[in-house]
Amino acid sequence: MSEKFYQLSPEKRLEKMTTDESLQRFFLARQSSEMPDLIENYVADFKLxxxxxxxxxxxxxxxxxxxxVExxxxxxxxxxxxxxxALGGGFQEEGQSQALVGGQLLFLDADLDALGEYIEANEAAIFETAALAKPSLVARGDGLKKVDFRIIDQRHSVLELSVQSGKAMGANAVNTILEAVKDVMAPFxxxxxxxxLTNAGHGAEVSVSAQLPVEIVGGIKAAExxxxxxxxxxxxxxxxxxENKGIFNGLSAVLLATGNDYRAVEAAGHAFASQSGHYQSLSSWQLSADQKFLQGRLTLPLNIGILGGAIGALPMAQKNLELMGNPTVAELKAIMLSVGLANNLAALKAVSGKGIQEGHMRMQARALAIQVGASGSExxxxxxxxxxxxTIDEKTATRILGEERQHDA
Incomplete structure (x- = not known):
């Protein structure tokens, strides 16, 4: 019996997909011993x-x-x-962040009164079952912290669990607890x-703020x-x-570097930006009452970890945390949001001033130079x-590189 595609070695997968030897050699040269077991059907590492x-x-x-980031x-x-x-004193975290991850048991066409009464009567059993499902969480002071029954409409209702996950993002722990609690809900x-689990991050909101003298951004008119x-x-x-994309430019780059789930954080952030019923920027900037300072603030839900999952499987993620000084979960959250707000400030200053294109074109010119074969000082x-x-394009870059090499010859 022939092996299924997912059962093949990375090398055999490449053989099965293509007969182009040069393409096979390209992918083979980019395989590693660290990544094959992280995802299904692995063929190579994609580097950023x-x-x-x-x-x-x-x-x-x-x-x-x-x-x-690319x-x-x-x-x-x-x-x-x-x-x-930094010239204004740096970023400040506001309040204490919570390591809370939500889980949902989703009910359709249940008797809402009966279901609500049953949940209330069996709340102790739900907590006991959750503790038995993940005793290691409870031993650390984490675990299930809250149970809520929410009626969405006459057909849809949700039993919501809030789990304190500690140093891990907690997705696997929450799903394990939910599977166990399903037994308690057997009558329904x-x-x-x-x-x-839900990635919405309710209860896991984090805020950072910044205040800097208006002179730093070019004076009161620039701040306005x-x-x-x-x-x-x-x-x-x-x-x-x-604007939110610009915030996630920075924030998601740190999420990636530390092995965290940037997709979950971005999804939660966009939902949070829509909570008023109108999609809005996650950040806000205003002038102080005396108009001497520009003040910024960024808030969004943030479920992350510093161990477990991909973090434990990716050596670069572990080393990057070490490079940062091994921050706590709370510190890492504040760092991530601060980077997002830093990117936001830089973008707003550029767009409201000379425009963002000048800086982008300088960086694009570097990318094009590399693309056409420039290296080192070239x-x-x-x-x-x-x-x-x-005209900034590949043809122009190729011509300039040729001229530079001819000059060096």
Missing amino acids: PEGVLPDLTVNEKHYRVPMV EPSVVAAAANGARMV SEKLVGAI RIVSLSEFGKVDSDRAVT VNRVADRLAKEK
Whole structure:
């Protein structure tokens, strides 16, 4: 009996997919011993560049922050925003973050009164079952903390569990607890559609703030333009989408570098941005009452971890946490949000000032220089000349590289 595709070795998968030897050699050269068991049907590692934000000040502590991202200007923008905020004292975390992950048992067409009464009468059994399902969580002081019954409409209702996950993101723990609690809800099993965690992050909201003298951004007029642009993100959803994308440019780059689930965080963030019924920017900027300071704030749900899952399986994620000084979960949350707000500030300053295109074109020129074969000192030389050209494209970059090499010969 022949092996199924997922049962094949990475090498045999490549053989099965293509007879092009050069393509096979390309993928074979990019295989590693670390990644094959992380995903199904592995064939190779897809690499992204990692940069470092060299100095981020959060709660008066300084951090080096690794960022994994393919967009040229993201790390530069984060560094610029972090530098400006540092001149005003750095970022501050507001309140105490919670490591809460939600789980849902979803019921369809259940007798709502009977279901509600049953849950209330069996709440102790639900907590006991959850504790037995994950005793290690309880031993650390974590585990199930809250049970709620929510009626969505006459047909749909939800039993919601809030689990304190500790140092791990907690997805597997929550799903394990939900499977166990299904037994407690056996009398309503025919009405139970499914049991699964939710990435919404209710109760796991985190906030960071920044305050900097208006002179740092170019004076009161420049600060007023930043505030006005920020206001557009509150009233126009199209502007809000772009602004939030800029926030996640930085935040998701740190999520990736630390092995966390950037997709879950982004989904929760976009849902949180829509909680008023109108999609809005996650950040806000305003002037202080005396108009001497520009004040910013960013809030969103953040379920992350510093161990378990991909973090434990990816050596780079572990080393990146070490590079950051092995922050606690709460510290890492504040760091991530601060990077997001730093990117947001840099983008708002650029868009409300000279415009964002100039900086993007400089970084695009570097990418094009590398794309056409420039290396070493050639990259900056080609990029510098390319950025001054009317047409910035591969043909122009190729011509400039040829001229530079002819000059060096």
